[in-house]
Amino acid sequence: MRSDRSFDRHTSPAHNLAVMNQDLPEDLKILVVDDHDIVLDGTLSNLKEQYPEAEFLIARTARETRNQIERSQPHLVIFDLSIPEDNLAQEPKAKYGIQVLREMMQCYPELNLTVQTTHVKTLIRIKQQIDIHQGGFTIVDKKLASREMLVRVNLALQGATHTRDLRALGRSMEFRPEWTNVLKLAFEEGLQDRAIAERINVSPRTVLHYWTKIRDVLGVYSEEGKNLRIQTEIRAREEGLID
Amino acid sequence: MPKKLGNIFHRKISAWGLLPGTFAIVLVTVARLTGMLELFELKTFDLLVRLRPVEPTDDRILLVGIDAEDIARIGTYPIPDAYLAQLIETLQTDKPAVIGLNISRELPVEPGRVELLSAFAKYNNLIAVEKVLPAKILPPPGLPSEQVSFNDFPLDADFHGRRQYLGIPTSEGYKFSLSLRLAEAYLARYDLELDNGVRDRTAMRFGEVELPRLYPNSGSYVGVDDGGVQVLLNFRRNSQPFRTVSMADIEAGRVEPEWIRDRIIIIGITDPNFQAVVPTSAAGNTFEKIGGTEFQAHGVSQILSAVLDGRSQLRVWWDGWEYLWILGWGLGGIAIGYRTQRLWHNVLGVGTASVSLIATSYLAICWGWWIPFIPALQAFLLANFLDRISYVYHKAKQIIDQKKKIIEQNKLIEQTFNIIHNGPLQTLATILRQIRDGNLSIETLFSKLEQLNTEIREVGDRLEEQVSDGENYFHLGGRYSIDLKLPLHELFDFVYRDTFDRDLFHFQSIKLTEVKFDPIDEQYLSQEQKHELCCFLQGALCNIGKHAVDATRMSVTGTHNINAGRYTLCIADNGKAVESKSEISEGRGEKHSLKLEKKFTDGKYKRSFLSPNGFECKFSWKLIIALSSILWIPTNLNAFAQNLPIQNLVPTVNTVAGYEPPPDQHPPRTPGGTTSSLSSNQASFGYEPPPDQKPPEDSSGSTSLTKYLIGKF
Numbered sequence: 001m002r003s004d005r006s007f008d009r010h011t012s013p014a015h016n017l018a019v020m021n022q023d024l025p026e027d028l029k030i031l032v033v034d035d036h037d038i039v040l041d042g043t044l045s046n047l048k049e050q051y052p053e054a055e056f057l058i059a060r061t062a063r064e065t066r067n068q069i070e071r072s073q074p075h076l077v078i079f080d081l082s083i084p085e086d087n088l089a090q091e092p093k094a095k096y097g098i099q100v101l102r103e104m105m106q107c108y109p110e111l112n113l114t115v116q117t118t119h120v121k122t123l124i125r126i127k128q129q130i131d132i133h134q135g136g137f138t139i140v141d142k143k144l145a146s147r148e149m150l151v152r153v154n155l156a157l158q159g160a161t162h163t164r165d166l167r168a169l170g171r172s173m174e175f176r177p178e179w180t181n182v183l184k185l186a187f188e189e190g191l192q193d194r195a196i197a198e199r200i201n202v203s204p205r206t207v208l209h210y211w212t213k214i215r216d217v218l219g220v221y222s223e224e225g226k227n228l229r230i231q232t233e234i235r236a237r238e239e240g241l242i243d
Numbered sequence: 244m245p246k247k248l249g250n251i252f253h254r255k256i257s258a259w260g261l262l263p264g265t266f267a268i269v270l271v272t273v274a275r276l277t278g279m280l281e282l283f284e285l286k287t288f289d290l291l292v293r294l295r296p297v298e299p300t301d302d303r304i305l306l307v308g309i310d311a312e313d314i315a316r317i318g319t320y321p322i323p324d325a326y327l328a329q330l331i332e333t334l335q336t337d338k339p340a341v342i343g344l345n346i347s348r349e350l351p352v353e354p355g356r357v358e359l360l361s362a363f364a365k366y367n368n369l370i371a372v373e374k375v376l377p378a379k380i381l382p383p384p385g386l387p388s389e390q391v392s393f394n395d396f397p398l399d400a401d402f403h404g405r406r407q408y409l410g411i412p413t414s415e416g417y418k419f420s421l422s423l424r425l426a427e428a429y430l431a432r433y434d435l436e437l438d439n440g441v442r443d444r445t446a447m448r449f450g451e452v453e454l455p456r457l458y459p460n461s462g463s464y465v466g467v468d469d470g471g472v473q474v475l476l477n478f479r480r481n482s483q484p485f486r487t488v489s490m491a492d493i494e495a496g497r498v499e500p501e502w503i504r505d506r507i508i509i510i511g512i513t514d515p516n517f518q519a520v521v522p523t524s525a526a527g528n529t530f531e532k533i534g535g536t537e538f539q540a541h542g543v544s545q546i547l548s549a550v551l552d553g554r555s556q557l558r559v560w561w562d563g564w565e566y567l568w569i570l571g572w573g574l575g576g577i578a579i580g581y582r583t584q585r586l587w588h589n590v591l592g593v594g595t596a597s598v599s600l601i602a603t604s605y606l607a608i609c610w611g612w613w614i615p616f617i618p619a620l621q622a623f624l625l626a627n628f629l630d631r632i633s634y635v636y637h638k639a640k641q642i643i644d645q646k647k648k649i650i651e652q653n654k655l656i657e658q659t660f661n662i663i664h665n666g667p668l669q670t671l672a673t674i675l676r677q678i679r680d681g682n683l684s685i686e687t688l689f690s691k692l693e694q695l696n697t698e699i700r701e702v703g704d705r706l707e708e709q710v711s712d713g714e715n716y717f718h719l720g721g722r723y724s725i726d727l728k729l730p731l732h733e734l735f736d737f738v739y740r741d742t743f744d745r746d747l748f749h750f751q752s753i754k755l756t757e758v759k760f761d762p763i764d765e766q767y768l769s770q771e772q773k774h775e776l777c778c779f780l781q782g783a784l785c786n787i788g789k790h791a792v793d794a795t796r797m798s799v800t801g802t803h804n805i806n807a808g809r810y811t812l813c814i815a816d817n818g819k820a821v822e823s824k825s826e827i828s829e830g831r832g833e834k835h836s837l838k839l840e841k842k843f844t845d846g847k848y849k850r851s852f853l854s855p856n857g858f859e860c861k862f863s864w865k866l867i868i869a870l871s872s873i874l875w876i877p878t879n880l881n882a883f884a885q886n887l888p889i890q891n892l893v894p895t896v897n898t899v900a901g902y903e904p905p906p907d908q909h910p911p912r913t914p915g916g917t918t919s920s921l922s923s924n925q926a927s928f929g930y931e932p933p934p935d936q937k938p939p940e941d942s943s944g945s946t947s948l949t950k951y952l953i954g955k956f
Contacts, residue, residue, distance in 0.1 A: 176759045
């Protein structure tokens with residue numbers, strides 16, 4: 001029920017994208033990982049249209065992915081979960097992808113990630129790690145239209161989180177205790193982010209990171225002409241998270 | 244009631260069960276084959292021989308000893324030839340059968356050389372001695388070969404005499420020993436001639452009686468030098484085996500003529516200062532040695548008694564029989580081990596069998612059969628002992644296995660309860676509650692019951708998996724199971740998600756969950772502990788689903804308090820749980836949780852109601868590194884071994900105490916030439932020396948003793 005509502009909020013993604021492209025770095029580097037050439041080509045052509053200035057790197061196996069990230073330090077990795085370990089002759093498996101994903105999140109906590117997969121549920125295994133990942137993290141079901149895919153890629157580049165597909169099956173909203181704490185401090189006590197950071201003894205940057213996670217759970221994604229903080233407060237009150 | 248054959252042995256005989264006993268038999272056999280048991284066996288042989296019943300004095304032999312008084316009276320040593328010639332003349336007047344002069348006279352000891360040589364020429368029943376093994380001593384010159392014999396004797400590895408030579412091939416032709424020459428001369432009077440053996444062509448024979456020849460591995464011997472023809476010496480068991488008189492007795496006529504007439508006379512030195520001695524503990528005297536002349540007399544007596552009286556000679560079994568005998572006793576040891584269950588039964592059996600083995604060996608020796616005693620006893624005892632040890636070990640292992648099995652079973656029962664409690668029972672509780680509340684339609688009830696049906700069926704499958712997977716998996720509801728090797732926080736996450744996904748009534752109202760599981764290092768937990776924790780989490784969550792009325796929030800956290808070194812798992816809700824207090828505190832979940840405390844270091848379990856609404860369930864424990872990760876095993880044991888002082892493992896071989904070199908022996912000469920072609924015309928009567936005979940090695944035995952000692956260490 002709730003998840004349906006969240007989808008309604010992205011009725012005009014193209015419009016959103018135009019806005020977001022403005023504050024991207026000039027030497028934008030995007031790593032695309034996929035072991036199927038057809039999929040890879042399709043994704044690349046879509047992306048090139050969207051980000052004409054960007055440099056694109058490709059990797060087909062887990063090993064190549066590791067090397068590319070280490071060598072070129074991309075801003076965003078668009079990642080197919082099901083890839084082979086060493087070479088294309090091997091059978092692609094989600095466990096190799098999961099392993100690379102774990103390593104990436106561990107070594108580059110601020111790396112922006114978009115994960116493409118046909119089995120979204122697989123990611124539940126590393127849900128906790130995703131929750132504490134500070135960079136953008138968006139999940140794209142391969143069944144989704146390429147438009148929606150571009151929206152999620154953009155969200156990831158903004159450092160936002162979009163993992164609602166992962167919890168679409170769950171009944172309740174799932175927070176980490178520190179996030180509910182931030183919500184309370186912001187909307188019950190009316191504190192600003194800096195004050196919240198001091199209160200809970202973390203950096204202001206971390207508070208920002210918490211907000212992206214909270215918004216993801218509440219299904220609040222940036223829309224032109226709307227104040228994210230107020231949007232978030234409205235949703236939180238709707239859900240009865242704050243008094 | 245007739246016993247079944249299978250019941251004869253208390254235990255089933257399996258090939259593996261026979262292994263220790265077989266090992267014992269092989270061990271003893273190898274030890275014997277390599278000569279490690281030779282010394283023990285020889286000493287046991289001496290003991291058994293000494294314990295035989297006393298035999299009468301052999302009056303066919305008279306020893307004429309030149310004792311200390313004789314030498315004092317003559318006033319010089321060596322005894323001059325004239326005295327010997329005079330002694331021989333005196334003795335000849337009483338017509339002895341044969342006289343052996345066991346005194347070397349290669350060189351003249353004046354005065355009286357002429358008289359002595361003429362005595363030899365005059366009496367052909369007078370036999371001289373020589374020494375044919377290095378260092379050699381020649382006989383008096385000019386004697387025909389029939390009047391010459393040697394008096395060498397072989398010694399064993401322990402320098403004891405247990406054998407005698409009968410003949411030795413030398414470069415000067417085939418030579419016969421003094422004892423054989425004397426026996427031959429005596430037996431000629433009974434028309435018994437020396438001839439080759441019938442059963443063994445190389446052995447010697449008088450009439451029907453064959454003298455059993457000794458071979459390198461006869462009896463307990465291992466690779467003993469069998470040069471020439473040798474026989475085992477069967478000492479006459481008597482403190483006075485032969486009549487012994489002194490030179491003075493003869494000259495003064497104090498000896499009855501009957502003691503001399505038709506008897507064998509052996510003249511030798513008996514003065515302890517000058518006589519040759521042979522160390523032996525088989526002869527049964529207190530000094531463990533006998534004079535060389537008496538040793539020769541034993542040799543003669545043994546032949547005469549065997550041929551004329553039918554006295555038993557010492558014989559040995561064929562090697563194959565010996566090892567069969569050892570094998571048999573080894574198997575006996577195993578059989579007794581198998582047959583008996585109680586220790587004292589076994590001890591009794593072993594004792595009886597050992598005594599009978601001792602008795603058998605003793606009786607056999609008395610009848611002249613030298614059978615393996617020590618190896619048989621060793622094989623018997625060792626096989627029994629090892630069999631017993633392995634039996635006790637298996638018995639203990641069985642008990643341990645049984646205990647393990649019981650523990651496994653208990654564990655399985657516990658796991659079964661957990662699975663039922665966290666699965667079907669929860670569903671059942673929901674159904675009951677809904678029926679009580681009256682808001683359950685028939686359709687819903689039907690589908691719920693179907694679900695229950697499936698869940699109960701799955702219990703069996705899961706138990707089967709649990710048995711086959713061991714402790715490595717935790718089984719979530721339905722067909723999922725998770726690998727306990729995963730990190731704890733991931734396991735918790737799985738359990739939380741799976742449980743929360745269940746169709747439990749009070750989960751439906753929950754809108755917000757706080758979830759957070761801190762990761763901890765894997766070294767703190769065993770897989771069994773992880774399993775327990777997952778179980779606890781599952782149970783606690785199910786309780787919320789069952790009892791937390793109108794709960795809207797739920798908090799599931801695992802917190803690692805680094806300062807306190809504790810991990811706390813906390814499951815809380817904000818529901819009203821008033822109606823089911825008793826159920827909560829008395830349910831099976833509670834019991835399991837209390838048991839949980841014991842499985843962790845300082846484990847603390849707490850449940851409490853929160854105000855205004857809610858219930859909290861907490862388990863915390865102290866993080867202790869598992870013992871296995873800090874165990875250190877030294878790998879440089881070799882270093883210890885290398886530092887050990889290297890001991891001199893080869894003891895030096897000393898000359899045997901008490902062995903006095905005979906006065907009539909020249910300093911050793913360089914060893915003579917090897918055996919040349921044998922001239923049969925020098926052989927005595929019908930006995931042809933076997934062609935394959937070789938001269939014996941140096942009889943000192945020191946080489947083989949060294950070999951023996953080195954072999955032993």
